Every structure is written in structure tokens, then in C-alpha cells.
Amino acid sequence: MRVRSSNKAMGSFVGQRPALSWAVHLSMLFIVFLWLFPTVGLFISSFRTADQISSSGWWSSLSTQEQQRSPIRITGTETQDKGLYVVVGKLFSSEAVVLRAWGTSSKRPNEYQPGATAQLKRGRSLTIDADGRYRFTAQQSQAGKRLPRVFTTASSPPEFTFRNYDYILFQGDNSDSMAKAFLNTFTVTIPATIIPILFAAFAAYALAWMEFPGRSILIAAVVALLVVPLQLALIPLLKFHNEIGIGKGYLGVWLAHTGFGLPLAIYLLRNYMVSLPRDIIENARVDGATDFQIFTRIILPLSFPALASFAIFQFLWVWNDLLVARVFLIDASGQTTVMTNQIVELLGTRGGNWEILATAAFVSIVVPLLVFFVMQKYLVRGLLAGSVK
Amino acid sequence: MTELKLTNVSKRYGNNVEVLRDINLEINQGELVVFVGPSGCGKSTLLRMIAGLEKISGGTLEIDGVRVNDFPPSLRGIAMVFQSYALYPHMTVRENMAFALKIAKKSKAEIKEAIDNVARILQLEPYLDRLPKALSGGQRQRVAIGRSIVRDPKVYLFDEPLSNLDAALRVATRLEIAQLKEQMPDSTMVYVTHDQVEAMTLADRIVVLADQSIAQVGAPLALYERPNNEFVAQFIGSPAMNLLSGTISATGPQTTIRLDSGGTARSNVPSSAAMQGAAVNVGVRPEDFSLGDANAIADSGSAAALFSGQVDITEALGEVTLLYLPAENGRIIVKLPGIHQGLRGQNIALYADPAKVHIFLAGQSLLTYKDHA
Amino acid sequence: MSPLMQGVTIIVVGVGLCVSYFFLSNWLLDRVFLPARGQHIDRNINRANAIRPWLFLLPAVIALAVYLAYPVFETLRLSLFDRDQGNAFIGLANYQQMFSEPKFWEALTNNLLWLLVVPALSTVFGLLIAQLTDRLWWGNIAKSLIFMPMAISFVGAAVIWKLVYDARPAGTEQIGVLNALYTFFSGAEPQVWLTLPFWNNFFLMVVLIWIQTGFAMVILSAALRGIPEETIEAAVVDGANPLQIFFRIKVPQITSTIVVVWTTITITVLKVFDIVFAMTNGQWETQVLANYMFDKLFRANDWGVGSAAAMIIMLLVTPLLIWNVINARKELK
Ligand SMILES: Nc1ncnc2c1ncn2[C@@H]1O[C@H](COP(=O)(O)OP(=O)(O)O)[C@@H](O)[C@H]1O
């Protein structure tokens, strides 16, 4: 049986129709664009200021924008100058924003040009320059009174900032900080990845290459447990952890992830180990190796691809998990929160602050994305081993 | 001195699948014994039982006079070479050879000496630091053999070691193994193959396995010249021996058989008077036929041909020519040395030297036939 | 100790203990209890070899038993008991109470809707993309990018898609792309998509489809590649067009893989929790079973009904469980 080795081989009969081939290229481009669009939006938003995010869609962030902004109220300390009460200040925090037109009433938001002076009621006047600097003058002190609102149309060039990341990661103890959650996520993830691999590798070897009564029943049990929803385990295990005194904490969450990850781990690794050549193992046996030696010196090194596949699965699964962490780890103290949980909290408290949400979310997905792109080969292999038989 | 002794050894898988039964065999020190037989007849199973990789269901296995039925492989003093070579793919050639010695906690110096020594014999020195995947098939095979020699076992076990090589390499490696055996006259080897040429060329003795048990044990030429039964007769030699059915018409120091196809066969195999009229099969090897020309008739002193018929197909191979003649069941094959043209479609008569005519009664050679009744 | 050091220490101790279990137990077996020397050497080795599988299996078997097998039975038990009345056996009362709650039926019907839509669309998109990329020189890059959401947490995906669905008051600039397009093309008022009953379910499903399509694509792509090329060439020679080849030659040859993909996604869908929890938390008629159960457990603190809900999820996966086991047993033979 000949199986295609290259994906170009198929082009032979389709390639003869250029129109069709273009249609394929274009529709694939469109699909890829569709799939990437939401993630790219999050990524770009995490580098924009709160101002910008709320004033324009992220897709327009790369072009210079001319748009009407939400009204800004003049503020500042009042000084006296030649008998006038004066307030000066700047409308825009960024230097790059250029004022195009402005007004003081919502009915005529573009009444004045930059540099023009508006004469307001009760002897007050307001001058705004193109860079957003304003000078407000009045005959009487305005202390305690509301200063006028300004409607502006301004153009702003693309602008990106690391400030959101600084705020989310390096600003100590603010309640939005992801720093502690980031560390906790690692503390949960690393042992919760290594321990099930260790347990599963030994078990998989026993199920693949050792003779003992009850082997096939155990294999069937593993396959059955593969689909047991972990929802079932929550209450009994919470009770169990409380009874044996583990309570909520790292140990509990490691054990839970170990238990939940084991069926897939054993299944994947056993399938892989069974496919190793029997002769090699028997030769080692003739060479005098015990099963423990065969396992550590021969099976483990040869199973690296399968171990890597499962490691990636488990890493992604634990890193991305919310439910198990909420049930078995996170207590009222909030000291052991993980990133997914922190984001859910932020969704509650900071629902509209996209600069914070986007940054926090991106911080949490950047590690899995790195792992994904670096180790993709093994991930795909593992998926195939796990589902195509 | 007996190195390996199998007494009534049998093998069952599950409760009813009997793969081998009543295997009795003694192998002496320094002997190279080849197990040969058709695929699936249990050769590997027997070898693996000797190795300790397969449980022995019944009977006893002794190595060096010690009953080893329950010994794990490592304690039996054996080394095994697998068809697939079974090299550890993640270890270099050197590490492959050192593995067993390291497990046995040999000193570094000892290991190095043993490996260097074997590498020299097998010309593996340039490859010692390569991984198996960087070696050719023949080199891998040599590493596999080297790995077993390093351990200095009492018995070497080979399971079809040449089957994965291409034809040319197979011949070369076969010769190398024969040479190796000569260099190690004291080591005992058991060699499994389904290839009769390998068996004939390498073996001191051949064990032919068929029907879950041993069909015949003997030196290669003994099996060729005096097969005990039809199975061995047809298994050894290529093309296979022709069998023609008939009835014994004359007994004595020579036996005459009237063949169902009309011809008459005379054989130097003696028969007792009681066998008169018995239905037998006459076996003649393709290369033992001669064509019926005038001289041959004069020499054999009889005009009655063993078989006559029309040549159906001819195959000219250069050094020999094969003739096929239709017979009542299948075809008679004749192998003539040299080139013969124009025989196709001809009617010919076939004769055979009585010394080369075998007689089988109920599948057994008349030479060794024992009446079970 | 700094949190970082503390974390590292916990990790090293935890992992170290597990590793040393295997080394110590095997060392004890081979050196102390049944040493491979002396006059009973063969008996010792054989016995050690009979014991060793259990040493290898012990941690895994205990973990599986305690963390997956036992909970199934315990959850069943809990669903039949009332925690408030001193653990009294109350038969099916929890189930009756659950069945009387409209929220449960909402969750169940939504779950069934998810079961219909998500596996189907993920598989279809996956197959389509697998087929399209099969002929492209940049197919592997495309696949890699479409596969990428697989690495993103459900919570992260929820944030990503909430930004897509974001709604701002009418008249202001829309920063959610869906509303931006909607208001641009229809000129209508922006919609708060996640609060539109019934349809909001689909907006949630999109997130899971977005994630699972990559999975389906990877597996189906491998299956398509595994089709012997002779069958396709034969069809070309017979004059079949690309569509006919796809539907009549390729798809029939990978049906078993399609079934596997479908069921795997089905199992994922049954357990879907994070997406709903993070995006709507079951409000606006988007409840699903897993989130309903979480609600009962940790908000209403009603373990009885929570367990009953868990049993419903178990009931839904049981056919798949049986099918899996039957297949596995066939393979072992
Ligand atoms: N584990 C097993 N269970 C049942 N039958 C087996 C098993 N292993 C081998 N057999 C059967 O034993 C017979 C002998 O096999 P084997 O020794 O490998 O033959 P060969 O002579 O080709 O090396 C075969 O018919 C095979 O089907």
C-alpha cells in the first residue's frame, strides 16, 4: 500500500485547474484569518492604552485615527493672571494626538478650529491648541463650580505600550496582579505533569510487557476510566481530602490532577510501549536485565516521543484548568490562586477594562502557546496515537 | 559431552493449542545444530523455550546437566541473536555490546577488553561509536552476533539471523558464520532457519520439525540421501522430490514397484516378502532422473521406463534445465544438467538409478519403517 | 523563604518522593527480600518477577481507584442521600427535586443542543480544512495556526471571545468586532449578544468549535493521508471530479476515524464548564449540566442534587464508555 508522503503529491489532478486552486488558496486564507482574528485582537489590545481600547476597535489601531472622542471636562488649579482667573492644562495624555476640531456643546462638537478662542457665557473664554493645551479664563473665580466640557475630534497615530504588562506583572500587590498567580500556576503544573507521567510510565510498562494475572481486566478498566467525567469526582474527593487532612492545597491538587490524568497517560504510553519491538525487550531479558533495568535503561529512553506527547497534554490541561484548581486548591485566603481563576475574578471586577483583561489573559496563554509551537510535533503524534487505531 | 538435553519437551498455548510435543534431543558441546521446518512449525518456540523466553509446558530441559526449566534466561548461560537483530537503538555499538556485561557488574577494563577483542574478530572496530541506525544490514547483523559473543555463553541461539538480509549479503554472512564457528570450536550453537540451503551448509546436524514434533535428526547429507519420511524427503532438496504412487510387485534385497502411472521402479531398498502388494510411494529426486536414450536402456538392462510422458514446460536456467511432465496428481519435475533445447512437446521416458530410488510406506521410508500395528 | 524558592522546594520534594518510591521498592525487592544469589537464585528471581508488576502498578492503581473509580460509586451514593437530614437515605428525592427545577431542564436541553452542534461543526470544519490544506504548500503553517487555540485555556478563550462579542452603547464606537460589523452593515443598534436567549448558546458554542476544530483537523488530516493513493488514482482514471473523489472515495475510507473524532469531542462537550462559567455563568438561559452541578455544589451547597446532576453526566457518557471498552477488548484479542 502506497501512502502519500508529501502533501503536494495530491496536486496532480487539481493543479490542472488554476481557478479551483485559487479558490482553495483564498478560502484557506480566509479560514486562517478567521481563526487568528480573535487571538490577535487580544494580543494587540494588551498593548493599547485604556483610552485607545475604549475609543476604537483594535483592528484600527495600526492606522492613524481621526475620530470624535468622548467629552472631556476641563480641570486644573486656578491661578490669577492680570485680574483674570486662569486654568491651564492638557486634554490628551499622549503627545502624539493632534486636535482637529473642538466645541463646547454636544450639538456643535466641531465648532472651533485648533488655536481658536471660544467666548463662553459669563465672560469666560477657552482657547485650545492643536496639541491639546488649553487655557481657560474667567472674570470670577470658578472655585466650586463645574468647568465646561469639551468635545473634540482628534487624530491619533498608532501607539503601543508595555504599561499594561508592567501593571499586571510587576506592580507588587495590587489586586489585579498576575505575578503570584503565575508562580502558583507553575507550582501546580510541574508536579502535576511529572507525577502522573512517572506513575503512568511504570504502569504502562507493566500492562504492556509484564505477565501477571488480571492484566487484561486492568487494561479494560483504564479504557473505561478514560471517559469518566471528572465532575463525578469533585464531591467525594473534597470530602476525602478533608477527612485525611489534606484539605485544600497543592498536595490535593497534584493528587487530583494525577488521578484524572492517569487513564490517558497509561493508555497513550501503553499503546506506544506495546509497539516497541518485542525482540529488543527479550534480548535485554536474555542479557540479564531485570524488568526494572529494562524499563529504566531501554523502555524509558525509547518512549521519549510518547512521554513528550503526554507531558504536553497534561501540561496544557493543568495549566489551563480552572475547575480542579477551584475545587481542590483555592481557599478563602486567596494565596493559592491560579491564573485562570485570577482571570475569572478579573472578569467579574474589571469586566470593562479590556487593557487589564487582555493583558492578564495573554500572560496566561503565552506559556502554553510557546509550548505548543515548540513541541507541536509531539502533540500531534500523541493525538494520533490516542485516537487513531 | 552433552551440553543441551531436551526430554519429552512440549508446548501448549492456553489449554488446547499444542504447538510442540514429545521433543527429545541431545546437543553436544561444540555442535552446530540447525532447526529447520516450514514457517509456523514451532522452530522459534522451541528456541525460545531453550532461551527461557517461553515457559516449558512439559518435559525437562537440561543445560550442562542442570535442569533449567524454571531458570530465567539470564541464568541459563545462553546468548540469543534475533532475526530483527534487536539492537538497542539508542545505544552505540559499543554500548550495545557492553549492556549485558554492565548488568553483570563486570569491571570497566574487562568490558573494554572483551569488546575490543570481539570487534577485531568481526571487523567492527570502525563502527564502535555509531548508533545502529547508521549501520548497514550486514553490519547490524555482525553487531548482534558480536553482542552475543562478548558474553561468552555456553550456548548460542540464532533465530533466523539472515532472513532480513538481501540474497547476496545472506550468502556472505552465512560464510562468515561458518568461519566464526570454526574459530570457536567449543561453543555450542542452535540455529533456526526455514531456509534449507542455510541448514545444509551450516549444520553439523539438522533437526527437521514438522507436525508439532521432530521429523528427523541427522547430518545434512544423511537427510538428503536417506530421508526417514516423505515430509523430510520433500522438504530437503530443491525442487522437491517427486512422489509416484504404486504397489510393490517384487520383494527381496531389491524391491520392484509397479507404478499406477504404468511405469516400473526398481530400488536398492530391501523389502520383506510380507510387503508384497503393499501400496507405497516411490520417491525420485528431479536430479536423479536420466532421459531414456539408447545407452541408458542398455546399462540398466531393462526396457521398462519408470515414467514416460510428454514434456509440458521447460525452464532453462543455464547450469540446469527443468522439465515438467503432467502426471495424475501434479507434475513430475526433472532436472537435467546443462542446456537441453527442443524437448518441449516431446515424449520422453525417464529412468533412475535403483540406488537413488526411495520407497515410502504410509509416509515413512521403507528403510526405517516399523509396523505400528 | 521567597515564594519562588518555596515553590521550587515543594516541587522537588513532591516529585522526589515519587521517584524514590520506585527505586527504593525495586532495590528492596532485588537486594534485600529476594536477592539474585545464593542457592535459591532461580526461585528468588522468579518470585521477584512475579511481584514486580504490582510494584510498578501500585501507585497508578491506587490513584485510579481513589480518584476515579471510588468517586463514581460515592457520587451515586451521595445522590441518594440527604446531607441536611443527617445523611438519611432518601431514594430518588434528589432526582425528583432536580427534575422539578426549570434550570435543570434548561441545562439538559442546552447540553443536548451543544452535543448536536459542536461535534458536528468541529468535525465538518476539521475535515474541510484537512482536505483544503492537503494540497497547499503552506498547508502545514495553516494547520498549525488553526490548531493553536487548542493550547489556549477555556478561560483565556472566553476572554478572547468576550472581546469579540463586546457591546458599547449605541452611537459610540464599537470595539467588539461582531457589533462593529453588525452596526456597519445593518445600521441597527448594537446587540448584547451574550444576553440574547437561545442564540447566546450558539455564541458560546462558537468558542468550543473554534478550539476543537484544530483537533479534528489534525486527526482527519492524518487519516486522509493514510488513504492509499491507488484508490484515488483509480477514481481519477475513472473520471471522478474532486468533489466526487472527496465524498465517494475519501470520506468512506475514513469513517472510523470520523467516528472517533466525533465521540472524543462529544465527551469534551459533556464536560464543558469553564466557557460557560467564565462567559455567562449560566445566566440568560445558557446553563449547562456541568455548570449547573458546580452551582449546586458550591453556591447552593446542595451535595445531593449536585451529585444527582453529576450522575446525569455519567449516564450520558456511559454508552461511550461501554463502546470504548468493547473496542479495546477486541483490539487486545
Ligand atoms: N502466544 C501464542 N499463542 C498461541 N499460539 C502461538 C503463540 N505464539 C506462537 N503461536 C503458534 O505457535 C506456532 C509456532 O510458532 P513459531 O515457533 O513462531 O513458528 P516458526 O517455526 O515459524 O518460528 C505457530 O503456529 C503460532 O501460530
Ligand SMILES: [Mg+2]
Ligand atoms: Mg520463527
